[in-house]
Amino acid sequence: MILYTALPLELVLDGIDRKYDFREIEIDNIKILVEPVDVDKGKIISVISSNPTVYLNPKLYPGNIIKFIPSQRL
Template sequence: MIIYSAMPLELILEGSSDFSPEYLELEAGGLKLLVEKYDNQQGKVVRLISSNPHDYLNPLLQPGEIIKL
C-alpha cells in the first residue's frame, strides 16, 4: 500500500493497531456469511461465501450491509 499524503505517516496510522473486530461465521438460508459483530443484535456483512454467482447479486447480503444476528 502506498499512501500519498502531506501528513506524517504516524498520524495516519495512529490507532490502527488497536482495532481488532470480532468476526462471526453465520449460515443464513444455506449461505455462509462472515459478519463483523457490532453488538449482540447487529453485525456488518464482511464476506459472502457461496459457489452460486447469483447469490452475490442479493443486495441484502453485500459487504457493508448491516444485518440482525
C-alpha cells in the same frame, strides 16, 4: 515490504492494532462474515460462496446491517 503512498503514515496505519471480532454465520445456506454491532445485529463484512448469483442479493451486500441469532461460545 515497501509501501509507496502519498498518504501520511498515521493515516495508513490507523487501526492496525484494532482487535476485530468477526463471526462466520450461515443464513439460508449462505456463509457470511459478520462483525457484531449489537447483541443480535451485525454488519456484513464479506460473503463466502462459490455461487455467483449469491453476490447479486442486495440483502447480502457488505456494510448492510442484519439481524442474526448469536451462537453460544464454549
